[in-house]
Amino acid sequence: MDGSDDPAPTVFVPGHITAFFSPQPDPDPLVAGSRGAGIALSHGVSLSISPATDSTVVLNGEPTPIQPVASVLRSLDVSAAVHAQTPLPLGAGFGVSGAIALGTALSANARFDCGRSVNELTAIAHRAEVEAGTGLGDVVAQARGGMPIRLEPGAPGHGELDGIPASPRIEYCTFGELSTESVLSGDTEALTAAGEQALSALVATPTIEQLMHGARTFSTDAGLVVTEVQQAIEAVAEAGGTAAMAMLGRTVFAIGTGLSDAGYDPAVCRCYPAGAHLVRDSEHPR
Amino acid sequence: MDGSDDPAPTVFVPGHITAFFSPQPDPDPLVAGSRGAGIALSHGVSLSISPATDSTVVLNGEPTPIQPVASVLRSLDVSAAVHAQTPLPLGAGFGVSGAIALGTALSANARFDCGRSVNELTAIAHRAEVEAGTGLGDVVAQARGGMPIRLEPGAPGHGELDGIPASPRIEYCTFGELSTESVLSGDTEALTAAGEQALSALVATPTIEQLMHGARTFSTDAGLVVTEVQQAIEAVAEAGGTAAMAMLGRTVFAIGTGLSDAGYDPAVCRCYPAGAHLVRDSEHPR
Numbered sequence: 352m353d354g355s356d357d358p359a360p361t362v363f364v365p366g367h368i369t370a371f372f373s374p375q376p377d378p379d380p381l382v383a384g385s386r387g388a389g390i391a392l393s394h395g396v397s398l399s400i401s402p403a404t405d406s407t408v409v410l411n412g413e414p415t416p417i418q419p420v421a422s423v424l425r426s427l428d429v430s431a432a433v434h435a436q437t438p439l440p441l442g443a444g445f446g447v448s449g450a451i452a453l454g455t456a457l458s459a460n461a462r463f464d465c466g467r468s469v470n471e472l473t474a475i476a477h478r479a480e481v482e483a484g485t486g487l488g489d490v491v492a493q494a495r496g497g498m499p500i501r502l503e504p505g506a507p508g509h510g511e512l513d514g515i516p517a518s519p520r521i522e523y524c525t526f527g528e529l530s531t532e533s534v535l536s537g538d539t540e541a542l543t544a545a546g547e548q549a550l551s552a553l554v555a556t557p558t559i560e561q562l563m564h565g566a567r568t569f570s571t572d573a574g575l576v577v578t579e580v581q582q583a584i585e586a587v588a589e590a591g592g593t594a595a596m597a598m599l600g601r602t603v604f605a606i607g608t609g610l611s612d613a614g615y616d617p618a619v620c621r622c623y624p625a626g627a628h629l630v631r632d633s634e635h636p637r
Numbered sequence: 638m639d640g641s642d643d644p645a646p647t648v649f650v651p652g653h654i655t656a657f658f659s660p661q662p663d664p665d666p667l668v669a670g671s672r673g674a675g676i677a678l679s680h681g682v683s684l685s686i687s688p689a690t691d692s693t694v695v696l697n698g699e700p701t702p703i704q705p706v707a708s709v710l711r712s713l714d715v716s717a718a719v720h721a722q723t724p725l726p727l728g729a730g731f732g733v734s735g736a737i738a739l740g741t742a743l744s745a746n747a748r749f750d751c752g753r754s755v756n757e758l759t760a761i762a763h764r765a766e767v768e769a770g771t772g773l774g775d776v777v778a779q780a781r782g783g784m785p786i787r788l789e790p791g792a793p794g795h796g797e798l799d800g801i802p803a804s805p806r807i808e809y810c811t812f813g814e815l816s817t818e819s820v821l822s823g824d825t826e827a828l829t830a831a832g833e834q835a836l837s838a839l840v841a842t843p844t845i846e847q848l849m850h851g852a853r854t855f856s857t858d859a860g861l862v863v864t865e866v867q868q869a870i871e872a873v874a875e876a877g878g879t880a881a882m883a884m885l886g887r888t889v890f891a892i893g894t895g896l897s898d899a900g901y902d903p904a905v906c907r908c909y910p911a912g913a914h915l916v917r918d919s920e921h922p923r
Contacts, residue, residue: 625911
């Protein structure tokens with residue numbers, strides 16, 4: 352197809368909260384990444400693209416620089432304008448930049464007939480995200496969906512994934528941004544040890560309860576927890592629920608009705624069982 | 638939880654059409670399986686279980702022997718009554734037995750707090766299906782969702798998957814049963830060669846068009862195509878569409894509106910982007 356008059360295919364990519372992680376650097380960005388675990392969310396990024404001379408991103412109506420996007424488009428040898436919508440805040444631990452990188456890869460592949468597979472597109476987005484320093488494991492988790500456990504770091508063919516077999520309701524509140532780059536460029540020794548320990552425990556007992564326990568221990572041991580988040584975690588615990596901090600953001604998330612029960616007014620979504628995918632395919636109409 | 642009064646969690650497992658395959662036998666059922674490709678369907682199996690002394694399956698209200706189920710429940714050291722609903726016919730190439738095996742594993746794990754991961758539960762269902770001889774690759778495809786390409790055979794940790802990045806509408810018509818066991822126990826040399834050839838071509842060009850081309854060539858070269866299916870494939874082609882035979886069943890499936898356009902009255906569903914998952918979780922209510 353040349354598709355010049357077709358509506359661009361639209362992609363949905365789930366958001367992703369990282370509960371805990373350990374950075375796994377490597378000179379090869381396809382091998383680099385992180386171990387850890389998290390939750391793919393029904394709140395995510397809806398995205399479409401249109402051919403354009405300059406590669407740009409418009410997020411919720413505002414031109415927004417999303418570093419990995421230009422590199423994704425270059426890998427596919429195309430240039431395009433990316434139109435993205437999301438209810439999630441940027442820089443608050445929801446993997447929005449990873450979602451836009453992965454969504455751009457899927458959408459551009461469909462729009463320009465690039466002929467790549469899902470693993471190839473995931474690898475392109477993972478590499479772009481790692482090279483930009485905006486994330487280490489969101490892309491592979493967002494390509495999987497569900498409650499991903501990242502057993503080994505890296506793109507498809509290098510990394511290894513498992514999952515927690517559950518689909519809980521999720522509540523979250525955000526108190527502001529936390530820079531992924533600044534945390535990852537600092538001393539990560541304590542963080543790495545805490546992340547590896549939480550992962551070992553989760554592999555032995557792959558349940559929601561263990562994920563949340565690991566997340567709370569991790570944010571404390573890694574010295575990342577911030578005051579508003581700590582207060583919310585304690586308030587949820589007092590109300591009989593379970594909450595933790597999203598990595599890396601000033602964000603608290605809870606299972607079920609944890610934040611509501613503690614008197615907060617959270618956003619509400621669910622664990623999303625699918626990975627990133629086309630939701631409309633111009634060649635194969637509904 | 639003891640959960641005695643909780644409603645059993647409900648699982649959804651997509652149906653799965655195999656477009657082409659090559660059997661990959663091995664003495665170890667976790668290593669055995671098939672290479673090939675197919676489509677996970679929004680028509681699938683909804684399943685719940687309840688504790689019971691004898692392991693039984695009731696499918697669409699009728700007691701139905703589904704061979705792998707008893708073995709799945711034994712692997713988890715539980716016994717239970719399985720209640721399953723599906724719009725898909727049994728024995729017609731939709732992976733219903735694999736769906737029930739995998740759904741039983743996920744549902745029993747949740748109901749009895751077995752503490753297994755998604756990969757472990759998928760491996761249990763894959764092994765049960767291979768040992769029963771009822772399927773070779775449906776379970777791993779149904780755990781993934783989308784349009785799975787089975788690059789290497791076997792359960793998680795052994796097999797390797799990729800996918801076609803597309804989400805087409807699917808139509809299908811079924812003309813009766815075809816026994817998986819009888820085809821797989823016959824001479825599979827031509828079938829294996831045809832399956833490997835179709836896979837190589839799809840890996841080079843991972844698109845819907847290539848999948849359908851490979852499926853048509855495979856069913857002819859493997860000597861599996863049956864008269865009613867061949868007639869329908871030709872009628873769809875004459876109407877400008879693309880259709881192929883589902884392995885292993887007297888079933889024809891088409892992309893988009895292929896069968897409708899050719900004057901058939903097909904069932905209509907879509908490619909389903911998610912793998913098998915819990916849709917309700919008694920511990921973590923909506």
